[in-house]
Amino acid sequence: MPEVILSAQDLVKHYPIRSGVLRRVAGQVKAVDGVSFDLHKGETLGIVGESGCGKSTLGRLLMRLEEPTSGKVIFGGEDWSGASGRKLRQMRRNIQIVFQDPYTSLNPRMTVGDIVGEPLEIHSDVVPKGGRRKRVQELLDLVGLNPEHINRYPHQFSGGQRQRIGIARGIALNPSVLVCDEPVSALDVSVQAQVVNLMEKLQDELGLAYVFIAHDLSVVRHISDRVGVMYLGRMAELGEEDEVYSRPTHPYTQALLSAVPVPDPTLRGKRDQIVLQGDVPSPANPPSGCRFHTRCWKAQEVCTIDEPELEMRPDGVGAHLSRCHFAEPRLILETVDVSDVEPDTRFAGTEVQDMSDLGSGLGAAGGGEDLGSSAADAGVERSSALHPDTDQAPQDTTRLVDEQPGDDRPTR
Amino acid sequence: MTTTQDTTTPKEKTSGVTYTPEDGLLLEVEDLYVEFHTPDGIATAINGVSFDLHQGESLAILGESGSGKSVTAQAIMGILDMPPAVIPGGHIRYCGQDLLSMPEDQRRRTRGPEVSMIFQDALSSLNPVFPVGWQIAEMFRMHRGVNKSDALQQAIRLMERVQIPAARDRVKAYPHQFSGGMRQRIMIAMAIALDPAVLIADEPTTALDVTVQAQIMALLEELQQERQMGLILITHDLGVVADVADRIAVMYAGRFVEKADVVELYSAPAHPYTRGLLESIPRLDQKGQTLAAIGGLPPNLMRIPPGCPFNPRCRRAEDVCRRDRPELREVVPGRLAACHFAEEVINA
């Protein structure tokens, strides 16, 4: 396994609840309560959980946008939770973040060039001043946007395009870790796939490691190598993607998986549905013992007293980390391995270029200029994206559009 | 508990008007158009949409944002703000009577008790300054003329029916004191309070967590079966549709591009857009999947491209697609699609 690049060690974040006139601390919201994991170079660690489980706070702790109450974040062997000033700025180059909401994550009063160029201005030694504009254009091209659009403002872009801009900003300094906080959950289904494919492409090309925080278990399964399941500020289960999805041992993971609707009506009523009772308890007042025992169908007396450790527990084939006294694997849904199946590219493509000009441009009174410029300027990659073929499925089924030169759809 | 309604007998509402569905046909939307007149131009949000809804049937309207699926629901409910919205054409018939040509007060008396709606955001749909029990009871008082204490009793029964724990103690609680899932249950309680024949659920679980989503969808399904309501589920989630709907209509740029039985549609979509959507979602039960994406964006509703509205994003598009608008037609018995090459797509 490649070296560990980022490591969270027993991270804790408690927010004080103040009340009364004197603003006395009346309690603590235990948003993140002792989370540890390692992130290896070039891998994707998915973090899933329901709202209020602390996954977003975890992302912010990793980024040092919040100071942990206790615990450490080790980056490349150095404790970066203690760093400050110059040192902190240096380390920020290596770890960056992509936010959920494409509408609030970009400053509406700055051009795309300024937004993507801001990291280069802050860290002015990375790219000399004269080369910055060119670098920004390279970055835009890399995330599949038209480099000519450098002077546009965020409101001129769609949600998916804005998310690409956010990603371009995130990778501008060549970080080795990108924390992605729900990067596709605000996007439409058809656009989600474009962004996910882009992120996979960038990972392959740049060797990025992702911490992919999301509530959508299907997306997380798709993109992640390893997955951590969080519940009420704690990691309930952590393991390889296959271990967690095919052989979950924690009842919460099992319930979560069974609750996800699968887009296959033939499975209706045939799936192992576990309907949990009640809601997630408040993180201000988490249950004693195992935090899940209030909703767990397996709970015994011991669960209300002793908190189980996150440790290796057998899952039928091997063992992976799980935090349950009565951990046992349960097959929630049959996994089909489709890695050898070539995607059908007759109706949907696997390219990563943004092709929004396509959708709204045609027939548009003012859109003609766009189409002209995009087709003319973006060069080979763009036109290849515009000509997905209909008959010959490309031999190469990776997501790299650059490597699909064989496309020859007739021009518009 | 609540009484199960014998759905074949006409329902008597306080309005005095009775509606009898003929052959179980509840709602008939025919060639509906909705436009938004904005300072920048006219946006055609719905562009000739037709569908039927029968008793006990659940129809899913699937689409992305801007497809017009929510506007359809709002047009049926009569809650579009006009202006800017304009309905230049079409009919919405409830049990044979056209809601759009009815006088305003009759329409209100019909829509209220007969057709009701659940919204995505329960918190903003509930009035924050009144207790939830009071808000449910108000429905009975307004439409049924029930006295205060009886109405509250009925409200409690309803809250129990939607599985709100300790309902009796919580009738006096305010909306903010409930969790998102519980608030959605309260919304459902209010929506079914008057025994509507048609229930429209507009993204009812989008704001909720998966475990709660499963609970709410299970509850909705159960209620629909129990009361034989016609359910219109508006959503963008292909998974949710697969779990609950009987029939599905896929909406794109204000039109239905495909209408079919759910099982058939998922196994062999007849429109390239549907097909693309199905291929672009990551599946929980698959690994090593390569996601296919539909390029581009849905069109600007003020400038819908000529020909097929999907043609700029379609890989199968030919000249005819850029020229002629394909009508929704029967491809194989029971399967409707608006694509010149639907036969090819369905057999692909």
Add this chain to the structure above:
Amino acid sequence: MTDAAVAEVTVAEPRDAGTREEERSLASDAWRALRHNPIFWVSAVLIAVFTLMAIWPSLFTNTDPREAILAESRSRPGDGTWFGRDIQGYDIYARCIYGARASILVGVLTTTMVVVIGGGIGMISGYLGGVWDATFSRIGDIFFSIPLLLGAIIFLSSLPEFFNENYFLVIMKVVLALAFLGWPSLARLMRSSVIQVKPNDYVQAARALGASPSRIIRSHILPNSLAPLIVVATISLGGYIAIEATLSFLGIGLQPPAISWGIDISAAIVGLRTTPHMLFFPSLFLSLAVLGFILMGDAVRDALDPKTR
């Protein structure tokens, strides 16, 4: 509800405006909306005229406003002068023209000071929060509790004689009084505006990139939180002009021989019934000036805050 419907419609067309490379700075943003607004043009003309009057009164009249022709005192409009003459025999038209300077100066200087002080303090308390916020907010509350007029009277009467030495110092005296009492409302506004902008993800992104606080404020917070400040500042500019006139009317603001609408209104009171024109014309000028700025503020608010549209 239909907001949602409209939103759904508009979401689908984010590139609607994207066909041209549009500016998105605060000014150009406002300009796009303003230029179609007739109210903006009316108020702009009013403000332009009054500003011109303040800078070059000689453009409008050749008459010396201090030239007293006692023989023609209280003459009616049209009897040799446009607006008639007052008790002292001054030409009312010339007085009205020259009176603009005091009003505009007080209005503009006070607004500038209030924006700088209030905006600065609002930014500090909004951005830093915590103790700073608590301290400044409480200080602001104390100032808030002083009635503006009463406070100004006390403030002005307690200033040393030094301030009565020349025209400019007299103006500054009034400006200081108004700014001293006026900053908390803008500070409060700026604070809430900053607090709204601060949690936005783009600010967090800049922090994650290691941007310095000054950079974050300069390029992210300020441009996005300035709009309400500009609106309120424009409207209150008109208000300050009115207050200046009030103070002068009461005899504690500007004093003769300075020329101010307030002073002339005060002097005209004696002839309220017999010579109403002496009261009418300075009052008209005062009202038009105040109206000009308030209308401008409204137009700017409509332009900068799309929510009210």
